[in-house]
Amino acid sequence: MAKCKNFEILKLFVLFGALFFFMLSARAASSAQGVLQKRGQAIAQENCGRCHAIGVEGASKNPKSPPFRYLGRKYPLENLEEALGEGIVVGHEGEEMPEFRLNTAQIEALLAYLASIQKK
Ligand code: HEC
Numbered sequence: 092m093a094k095c096k097n098f099e100i101l102k103l104f105v106l107f108g109a110l111f112f113f114m115l116s117a118r119a120a121s122s123a124q125g126v127l128q129k130r131g132q133a134i135a136q137e138n139c140g141r142c143h144a145i146g147v148e149g150a151s152k153n154p155k156s157p158p159f160r161y162l163g164r165k166y167p168l169e170n171l172e173e174a175l176g177e178g179i180v181v182g183h184e185g186e187e188m189p190e191f192r193l194n195t196a197q198i199e200a201l202l203a204y205l206a207s208i209q210k211k
Contacts, residue, residue: 128200148160
């Protein structure tokens with residue numbers, strides 16, 4: 092009987108241990124996501140902000156540039172990944188457009204940021 096009780100306690104320990112671990116890793120993941128989004132926001136601000144509205148509200152400085160929060164309405168954001176990697180010219184025809192070459196890490200950050208501000 093005593094043995095049986097110990098086993099119950101052990102089970103509780105394992106359960107709480109697992110729960111604790113789960114909570115910790117979830118928190119770590121969400122703060123890593125936050126860091127990524129912050130970095131993406133800075134990239135957007137620096138490279139795109141003088142034409143596009145990059146925030147959750149506000150108008151674009153260059154009225155022809157779609158606000159970033161609506162990009163997801165036209166196509167899945169993942170489609171941008173390739174375009175950005177190749178140096179984006181997509182959708183910029185006829186505009187004097189600096190060529191953007193973002194590296195993989197910058198693209199990942201920018202996409203994480205874009206995903207976080209999309210409005211339906
Ligand atoms: C010099 C001003 C300018 C800068 C800087 C700029 N854009 Fe643009 N962007 C535009 C304009 C204008 C359009 C719309 C052109 C069109 O519709 O033909 C556009 C369109 C786009 C589109 C296509 C939207 C659609 O509806 O298909 C994407 C994606 C985009 N820009 C991403 C970016 C990103 C990412 C950056 C920064 C790395 C950036 N742009 C920087 C002016 C700019």
